[in-house]
Amino acid sequence: MSRPAVIRNVYRSLQTCGSAKNLLNIYKGLASPVFFEFVQRETSGHEAEVSIIVKDNLPCYVLRGDKLVWKTSSGRIKSVVMDDLNPGQRYSIIINELDSGVKPEIRLIRPTGYTAAEY
Structure with a gap:
């Protein structure tokens, strides 16, 4: 059977x-080697502060050439290449052109195209 x-x-x-x-x-x-510490919307609703931390425990490694990608209110995809980050470091950025009232779609993409983290 x-x-x-x-x-x-x-x-x-x-x-x-x-x-x-x-x-x-x-x-x-x-x-994942990173995680989103917080995503805090500004009062306008169209901007948000994003804070990412690189893990300092296993698995951990240096992030080089990773991109932070998000979807704008008009449906376009915007991205920014992040600085090189060592384990334990924090990266903060303000992203804009977000849809107010909708949870932002934010991804961290490795240089190989793999999605390392999503919010």
Whole structure:
């Protein structure tokens, strides 16, 4: 007798219906070398201060050439190349042209194209 698909598929990245497992996103966040400390909106609602911290515990390494990418209110994608950051360092920036009242879509993209962190 065959086991149900849910049991067979426990260690794979997709559920039987094809959607990503919730635990996979948690593991990706834990394995990321950086995390968003805070994203604080300004009073206008169209700007936000973003603070990113590079982890100083495992996994940790120097970030070189990473880009901070966000979606503007007009639907365009804006990005800024971040400075080189050593483990334990903090990077803060004010991003603009955001949609007021909507959670901003912010990603940190490695030079290889991999998304290291999302907010």
